[in-house]
Amino acid sequence: MRCRPAPPAFAALDLGTNNCRLLVGAPSGDGFRVLDSFSRIVRLGEGLHHTGRLSPCAMDRAIVALHGCAARLARRPVRAVRAIATEACRRAAxxxxxxxxxxSETxxxxxVISTREEAELALESCAPLLRDGGRRALLFDIGGGSTELAxxxxPDGDEAPQLIGYVSLPVGVVTxxxxxxxxxxxxxxxxxxxEDVASRLRPFEQVHCIGQEIRHGGVRLLGTSGTVTTLAGIVLDLPRYSRPAVDGAVLSRADADAALACLRALGREGLAQHPCIGPERAEFVLPGCAIFAAIHRTWPAPEVVVADRGLREGMLLRMIRAERARAQRPRRPTAAPLAGMPRPA
Structure with a gap:
């Protein structure tokens, strides 16, 4: 009995201001099955706010992580690889x-992707969590060097969500x-x-009047970042972080505010020792909480949907769809030889 060939694998790499992440997946149904993943805190944007440049130590840390990604990819055949960099590499001289x-080395x-593509990829990955969710959605992605709002x-049917407006603010947990x-x-x-972050949100609110839409109902607030997943871990009282428990969780406004208060009360030592945070992320938790608090204050939706997914998932979905479109494209028939012309040998 002949074995069926394994489905093609695709790989997506996201080099951000704080993390280097790799995800390898194979098509499965409407999405994909994860075959391999890698994540390492590299702090590529360390010092960038003050110098405008990537520091030698930060670049060396990122190169080590990228070598690790390249080694993983070398062990597994993949149909396509997409690797992107975001705010740190956009801003650095x-x-x-x-x-x-x-x-050269890896x-x-x-x-380097644009801020618009960054927002589009986040929306693409989170679209399944927005089904049957109302008329509008405000998606926010709190990153290391920037925060994207979409x-x-x-839509009413099976159509994809449509981007009305987006903005990328130069405030992230690292900056x-x-x-x-x-x-x-x-x-x-x-x-x-x-207050600093809230002042940066006001122009976007003035253009789109999102607060008024929220008061009328039918607006979902969806967050995808380490900050909102940490808040979900606090609300769910997880002994250790669990993606299946967090991805798609819905936090009430009261629960989100209580989790914020809990994190602020822990202090630096408590944050470093918390099983859902750890020492590497401790110094970035409260800056992320401040960005979240500003968003939540500006747009007081009754609930927040939590997504543990982002740019890598968006890239994988795009690659898989492109592959399927190529496979379904009809092949052009070979032209028949003209009468009286010899056929090729």
Whole structure:
């Protein structure tokens, strides 16, 4: 009995301001089955806010992680690989130089994507969580160097959600942590972080009047980032982080506010020791909470949908769809030879 060939594998790599993440998946139903994943905190954007450049130590950490990704890809045949970089490489004066070095040393070609594509990829990955969710959705992605907001029209049928407007704000957990430092752990400093972010959200609100739409009902607030997944872990009282428990969880406004208060009360030591956080992420938790608090204050939706998915998942879905479209495309028939012309041997 002949064995069926394994489905093709696809790989997506996301080099962000704080993390380097790889995801390998094979098509399965409307989505994919995860074959391999890798995530490492590299802090590529460390010091970028002050110098405008990627530091040698930060670049070296990222190169080590990229070598690890390249080694994993070498062990598994993949049909296609997409590798992207986001805010740190967009902003850094030596971003292009670093990516050229990364390709030379690891063989990985990494594209710097636009802020719009970043919002579109996040929306693509989170679209299944927005089905039967109302008229509109506000998706936010709190990253290391930036925060993306996508204002989305939700269709009645099986059509894909439509992007009405988007914005990328230059505030992420790393940039806010570097700007406010230890002061961000004080009550006054936390309030200052929230107000700083809230002031940046107001122009987007003035254009789209999202608050008014929320008051009328039918608007979903969806967050995809380490910040909102951590809040979900607190609300669910998880002994350790669990993606299946968190992805798709719905937090009430009261529960989200209580989780914020809990994290703020832990202090630095408590954050480092918490099983859903750990020492590597401890200094970025409160800056992320401040960004979330500003979003939640500006757009007080009654619930927040939590997504543990993002750019990598969006890239995989795009590659799988493109592969299926190529397979379904009819082949052009070979032209018959003209009468009296000899057929090729």
């Amino acid at each position: 030596n971003g292009a130089e670093f990516l050229a070095r990364a390709q 063989g990985l070609h990494i594209d 204002w989305v029209r939700l 806010v942590a570097e700007r406010f430092g230890a002061a961000g752990h004080t009550p006054q400093g936390f309030r200052a972080m929230v």
